[in-house]
Amino acid sequence: MPTTITEQDLGLMDQVNSLARKARLAAAVFSQYSQEQVDNIVKAMTIAAINAAQDLAVSACEETKMGLVEDKIQKNLVASEFQFHQIRNKKTVGIIKEFPEDNMVEVAEPIGVILALSPVTNPTSTIIFKSIACAKTRNSIIFSPHLMAADCSNKAARIVYEAALAAGAPRDFITWIDKSPRLRRVTELLMAHPEVDLVFATGGTHMVKAAYSSGKPAIGVGSGNTPVYVHKSANITAAATDIIISKTFDNGTECPSEQTLIIDDEISDQLLSEFKRLGCHVCSAEEVDKVAETVIDARTGGMNYKYVGQPANLIAEHSGFTVPADSKILLCPMLGELRRHKLVVEKLMPVLGYVTVHSDQEGINRALDINYAGGTGHTAGIFADDESVIANFSEAINAGRIIINSPTSIGGLGGVYNNLNTTLSFGCGTGGGNITTDNVGISNLINYKRVPRRSNFIMSFQTTKNLYINPGSLDHLRELKTKTAFIVTSKSAAKRGHLALVTERLPAHTRVDTFSEIDAEPDFDTIARAIKRMKQSPPDTIIALGGGSVIDAAKIIRLFYEHPNLNLAEVAVSFLDFRHRLAVFPQETSIQLVAIPTTSGTGSEVTPFAVLSLHDGEDPISLNVGTADEHKTSAQKRKVSLIDQVLLPDIAIIDANLTKTLPKDITVDSAVDALTHSLESLVSSFASDYTDGLALEAMRLILEALPAVLENPSNVLLRHKLHNAACLAGMAIGNASVGLNHALAHSLGVVFGIPHGRANGVFLLSTLPHNAKIPTKFTAVSSYPLWIADEKYARAAQFLNLPVDEKAEKGSSREGLKQALIVALRRAVFDLLQSCGQPKSIAELGISEQQFQKELPKLVRLAFEDLSLRTNPSLPLQEEVAQLFVEAYPPRSRP
Template sequence: MELRDRDLISIQQAREMAAQAAAAQKQFATFSQKQVDAVVEACASAALEAAETLARAAVEETGYGNVPDKIMKNRFGAVDVLHAIRGMRTVGLLREDKDAAIFEYASPVGVVAAIIPSTNPTSTAIYKTLISLKAGNAIVLSPHPSAIKCICQAASVMERAALSAGAPDGLIRCMSQTTLQGTQELMHRPEVGVILATGGTGLVRAAYSSGKPAYGVGPGNVPAAIERSADVRKAVADILAGKTFDYGTICSSEQSIVVEETVREPTLDELRQQGAYFLSPEEAEKVGHLVFQPGSHTPNPKIVGRPATVLAEMAGITVPAATRVLLARLEPHQVGREFPLSAEKLSPILAFYPVPDFPAAIEVAVRLLRFGGAGHTASIHSQDAEKIRQYGQAVPAFRVAVNTSAVHGSVGYSTNLFPAMTLGCGAPGGNITSDNIGPQHLFNIKRVARETRAVEHRSIPAERRMMADVRVEESPAERAAEAQPNPPRASVSVSAAAKAVVAKVLAIPMVTPATSPTGISLDRAAIARVVERVLSAQGIGRGSDASKRPSPAAASAAPVAPQQSASSPRTETPKPPAALPTKPPAEPPAKPIVKIEIAPFVSESDVRLAMTRSQKIFIGPKTIVTPSARDLGREHEVFVETGLASGSPTTRGDASA
């Protein structure tokens, strides 16, 4: 029966390709490091040769970005990534530490399910294929529906090269029919060992909920700070180079400029000279309406990867033909859902925040990242090493580009970071790692460790054991106590007395069934009686004052009612407690007063923290809630909506929150 339903076709492809990839990977797992490297080199060479063809195909199919920059991205994936992984050991024995007697071996995960976005389709396909194969895995690509042709074309180029280098058939597969159901089927396949998820928030969350290990990414809302000591001309050039690269399709592109007041005017002059158009308040409002889809806070895909002049036309405003970036001035407090231009914009639109000083710049940068880019990327332009250090430590971003474009710095093009198109955002961004993802994340490490310290076997007789008995060293105080001549009985330490007891017990002739005339050995009770007599003779018997002395913990504990039990030589019946004077009945406790704070701003991390503490978050009409925080908070009923303004405390008589 021929399948006609797209979902069914996609599901069937996912099943078949996962099985084919798993079979090919079993063969590939027998390859040596040299053979694996030959396959990777062949794929990279073929991708480099087809870089321009694939770039044109991507722009034609998706409408995002521009050909020159996509060529550069394809070459980055084929050349820079290859140079970074060349020479990396990923097969067989990785490390041998003879001193520690530990040997480490690589163990590939098997099949990698790679979700490929439409914004960077062919470059991401090249990059993910190379790092997956380098780690000894097979790969199945699931393209974004709007970029299927160019992604499968890139996969086909590399598949042919891999086969020519001796790779088994099925090592690289690309789904030609992709639907949400098909992608979910691929992620849940038993053959899949790990997921590389690059795409929207919903898709990344689906990858994390698949039950498989997954490397996802988070949104970027990159602030670029210009500190007063910066080379302003270069800073502006770097920022615009990053923001306009492929028309802003890379998620680590700059979204806002935060500039100190002392260098505001020079920065504005440079921005105008280098192609920025400053929007009037009315024009900024029109452009702001384009950022999100009507009636929602979902990013508008129609503005993604479009040139500034096209965006201006969409907003109904006129700008010079040479305009590279649309720039909107915002005040430092204008961060959040009510200000769409403060959000991530995968297009050449920038927000501009003038601030009085450097601490204020850090504060705005932190708020921008928490609003929509926690854990991703930030940048700073400064010649002051101390200010750079302060900024790097303060901002919640795991890549901080210094005096370079945030785009080129974060992916490792203009810095020594690992070259990557998948940038982890760590726990703040809901990711498992904050690394730039590479082959090292796509194989497990098996550790073989030899014994370096013998284990005592108590079933073996003492004289045959390889380990000596454990000896406890005396403390200086104990040695000093023993050195005193004839110390008075009252000053005898417990440890010295215990040693005397042990010495006397050890001095008793050992009686065994063999030596005893009656054939009966001393039992544990007999030994206990001897110890009891010796302790009593020393004045520290169990019934002596020493045994009655309370411990510090007992002294500080509240008194309890005496137990009604029979007395014994080891216990004394305590005297009944004296009668307590009667008191008038206490008044019932007043109802507790709980102070409620209306949150002015709520991020996803705030919601997760409240969930772990089983708390509620009180929000008002003016509370700024990030989109991901609102979805998560409503799903888990974390929010308590009030009619109060943020920052105005109130009280109530119960503590249900």
């Protein structure tokens, strides 16, 4: 609150500064107190408050001329005794809550200095309540009492303070502003004082607004307007008694007390009779007008504060009619338009409006009318036995506390009729311009320090369950449990004789259908056509026979055949957190998937990945099995990845006999892809001891077997090693994923139509040194707390027994040896590519420099969007990605 200090204020500033400094020092000292010390202080304060409850109630009634001594005693006891019972075992010092499942604790930090504004309606009880709550939470508190209740308020503060001090509390942790005509001004100055940490205002709307305008954190709780719906299912006599108890409590000064009753027409006569029998006066229409004239301030439209907490007979008398002296409540039928009735507002006195309604819906709507006439967020009540009407009422009404079948005033206080926190400050949420709907208490007077421990990802290792791995293992098909098999393959499978090898081994009487339309980059149209075919003769088994594209397609075919309503856009959405997917993949599958790779590269037979091509501009949101045919094909494609364990095949048959006739270029391309898998999974941010072993052995097999296969392509033993290598590397990436090299290769492949393995090869000699140097930016993954990519590359070179410079081996430092080993690994990759005649640079792919430069921005963008980047050991900057492309263009020399 921008506060202008006038000359008059200068005299007050000493008082303001003194109060603030005292509170500041006390708050500082309080920070040292233990839970035990605090609890002893709280107990001493509570005893003192209980002992003084009657004396303070008398003082409050005498000074404010409001309410009833008998009820104010009860309020003082609620603020002390009831609050004590609720908070006595609560922790407010040190670790106050543990969350073992989240590996986290909460530690309490005091708020500091609290400026507390207290009301005229509940002066001493509010002081007691806030003092004890502040002691429990180790805060110091400066009270700003209501001017009309300053003496009794400060008396209450002194009583509990002295008891606290005797129990060892810090000096001056409770202070108060003395009664004077400048009390309000002192309060304003304190609200803006730098030593005040929080303003805690309970009272009229003006005070609460001032608190929220102070520029300080504030808890401000103010006025309400409680509607109470008496439903026809209610216990009528009990409801009447409860309402009388509540509305007459302290002559209606409690702000959660009933303001307007909404009564079902069927029970209104009976209820009103009961009210009359118990001593309430039901006003005539003429009397209602008179009461409204009296208790409503014509200028503001709000209640006339002169009648707050006054007895019913006095209000009647001032209104111009008489009722028996012991009349409990003036019940006022609110005829005509309820929303414009004078009595629709809050009336903190024993004046209670009522309307009758003809249905639940009308009842709740009229309750909303009252609720939204100045009472949003505060309190509401309902008397009903019908749970559905209680549920509908609770859903509709905006109130921080909705009291069921009990008095709303004492019910709202908490701890008596229910287990709400005991309070004298009722949070009203944003409906009432407040920060909370809580029954404000100790939990609102603590700064919560959350202390989470580092949580490691729970990682799993999953792969295809049944692997058959030797040459000739295709014979396993003879034992396959199937009656109807659907073979997904490519046209070349038939040409190479593979299809016949499969079909002749399937058990006799197996009904077989074959879909041979999978090409190098299957799209959703193809998937949809396959599914359409499957529907003609539903299979129990899908056999994927071919390279990675075929196996990937078969995974997607099974998924969408079994779950045709899946949305491709959702299941293919990109992600950062490898543990979760935006869309939950259905985990049920009744069709077994048998993967038979005929190339030694992708390892798709053991991975949970499937790649699908989309035509440029094709919106995956519109793609499902029924609509795919409508999409036209275009030359430009982009790829989306589906990743989930449900995509894993059930059986993989790794039979190298099927690779004997694989052409040299495909042999090398796919082997380089597998080599890239092993190199990238080894240093992936999701690598584990389980994947490292697979990656290293795959690397060894490829480096040894690939050159030998090229010399002797029909040697099944050598082909077998290469086939195993691809499968092992597949298991590694299936659990650790890939990295930067794949992101670059995917991008190059899409833009220039380069086969995937070949595209991988041109970047290896760039990404390997890039990942071996200390990253510009580390990747933030909790499962990768140490950056050890360089160590792992060096370890790989040692495992592969690669030759290093003699000088480095003998005399160099550990770091020097490591660098030499990394160079040895790079040389091994260079030599392998060289010996296979594989391109090592983009230029060697036949892409002109002009074309390359033109597409460079797109290449960078696509690579940066690629999911593979997320598991790279470093997070490459966009400029680094661009530089890697540029470096990969010219022909390379040996490292």
